[in-house]
Amino acid sequence: MDKDLTLSIIKPNAVRNKKIGKIISVFEESSLTIKKAKLTRLNKSQAEAFYKEHVDKPFFDELVGFMTSGPIMVLILEGANAVEENRRLMGATNPAEAEQGTIRSLYADSMTENAVHGSDSQKSAHSEIAFFFDE
Numbered sequence: 403m404d405k406d407l408t409l410s411i412i413k414p415n416a417v418r419n420k421k422i423g424k425i426i427s428v429f430e431e432s433s434l435t436i437k438k439a440k441l442t443r444l445n446k447s448q449a450e451a452f453y454k455e456h457v458d459k460p461f462f463d464e465l466v467g468f469m470t471s472g473p474i475m476v477l478i479l480e481g482a483n484a485v486e487e488n489r490r491l492m493g494a495t496n497p498a499e500a501e502q503g504t505i506r507s508l509y510a511d512s513m514t515e516n517a518v519h520g521s522d523s524q525k526s527a528h529s530e531i532a533f534f535f536d537e
């Protein structure tokens with residue numbers, strides 16, 4: 403079985419709301435394995451660099467402000483179809499549209515404070531993992 407990698411971020415609202423354990427439980431009960439994890443924090447220039455593809459979006463400043471508002475947990479998840487599987491576990495970006503039982507349906511507070519980030523392709527998984535980890 404081919405194993406892929408993806409990057410997950412448990413965002414500042416979920417850390418503040420003490421949902422790290424609940425979200426990790428979702429990963430552990432899935433087909434994915436946690437390969438690496440660390441609690442860290444983004445400064446403004448790091449958050450701007452991580453979300454550079456959204457620089458022209460109206461929500462960019464709010465997103466950067468939120469992502470720098472407190473600690474985050476970043477994880478490398480491994481497994482078959484890791485990118486797609488993590489996106490299924492997260493649910494839709496807009497929590498109002500997230501399927502019941504998904505991480506965002508349970509722990510998102512708003513579209514911006516949507517509890518988790520997940521890579522959207524294998525290519526972005528590769529660059530996002532390199533952004534946070536030495537690999």
Ligand code: CMP
Nearest residue numbers: 456461465495513514515516518519520
């Ligand atoms: P994420 O998966 O981290 O990728 C980009 C983030 O931008 C997204 O989750 C949301 O937190 C945020 N985002 C996307 N669309 C909107 C929007 N329309 N309004 C506010 N924030 C958004």
